[in-house]
Amino acid sequence: MTGGPEALHQLVDHMNQLGLPAYITYLPFDQAASTPEPYLRYTAPVANYEDAAGNLIIFPEVYPQLADKVRYAKAAIWWLSLENFLERRHIWPLHDKVRYIKRVFQGxxxxxxxxxxxxxxxxxxxxxxxxxxxxxxxxxxxLIDSINEDFLNDNHLAYASTKRDIILYNPNKGKKVTDKLIAANPQWQFVPLKGLDREQLSQQLYAAKLYIDFGHHPGRDRMPREAAMHGCCLITGLLGSAGNDVDLPIPRHYKLDSSEAGFVAEFSKLAADILADFTTHNRNFDSYRAYLKSEPNIFRKQIADYFLEKQK
Known part of the structure; x- marks a missing residue:
């Protein structure tokens, strides 16, 4: 129940809408499975795994060994994450290499x-x-994806005047950095996003002024995008896909290098300014929100440009 699986369901849905027969197949392949409730909104019929001529089987990048076993169909990999493939956490390079080698020995x-x-x-x-x-x-x-299209609206405007001085974070991403920031700023309320259903998550995001993410950003992570569409300002690190302005096109001012000596003080200054002058800072994310609204059409066009062209 994370960004990658939802992107896969979206892909199947968009392909079917374009008249391209597509199906979702769940692991393990030899066991029956039904679509998780949050993904029932997508036209993503379930099918058995079938390595047969004429089929194209698209695997997420974390299953290259399964893609390599395809013999009769065509195999493809959709790189929804680089860090997860490389087992890279950006904490200690040697540890990352050991993790990867371990996966090699595991096949x-x-x-x-x-x-x-x-x-x-x-x-x-x-x-x-x-x-x-x-x-x-x-x-x-x-081949990009988009966040849940239910979030791609301007509903956040109704909550702009009621937002509170709350800083949200994902406790599973960049924990060491976030813990350091929390310890240095006891005057603020930091709230972890965990154990929430969709409705509860939206309520938290609508109530808060700021979402922070100093994780390893393995792909175009959904939480920063969803936070922005709920009217939150963002402060992120520079790891993974956050390190460029294509995958996370927010003003550079809101991306901080957590490895720099003055990082904590720089964060505290920026966060204080955002909480004190939220309206001004929030406007700086309007162009990012406009881009996020365009993502479903970009996604559909990329699918059509490649797959429909292949059918000709």
Whole structure:
């Protein structure tokens, strides 16, 4: 129940809307499964796994070993995350390498990274992943996703005057950095987003002025996008896909390098300014929100440009 699985359901939905027969298949392949309730809104019929000529099977990047076992169908990988494939957490480089090698011995990652996967079709959700794939001699097909379209509206405007001095964060992302910021700023209310259903999550996001994310941003993460569409300002780090202005196109002023010596003081100053002058800062995210509203159409066009062209 995270961003990647929802993106896969969206892809199947958009393809079916375009008249391209597409299905979702759940792991493990030999067990029956039904669609999780939050994804019933998508036209994503469930099918059995079928490695047969004429089929294209698209795997998320965390299952390259399954894609490599395809013999009769065409296999593709959709790079929804780079960090999750590389087992990279940006905490200690050696630890990341050990994690990856461990996955190699488990048969879950190729020894030479994506260089071992050149024979497959590759789709990329981020500029971040595209740059890595280019270094491996692969030119991927761009294929972004969007957040839940129910959030792509201006409902946040109704809550602008009632927002409170609350700072939200994902406790599963960038915990060490966030803990440091919380300890240095006891005057503010930091609220972790956990154990919430969709409605409760929206209520929290509508109530808060600021969402922070100093995690490793493996892909175009959904939470920053959803927070922005609920009227929150953002402060993020520079790891992963947050490090470029294509995958996370917010003003550079709101991206801080957590490795710098003056990071905590810089964060405290910026956060204080946002909470004190929320209206001004919030307007700085209007262009980002406009871009997020355009993502479903970009997604559909990318699908049509590639898959419909292939049918001709």
């Amino acid at each position: 879950r990652r190729p020894l030479r990274g994506a260089k071992s996967l050149k024979h497959m079709i590759h789709f990329s959700q981020t500029q971040h992943a595209t740059e890595y794939l280019n270094q491996c001699g692969i030119e991927p097909i761009p």
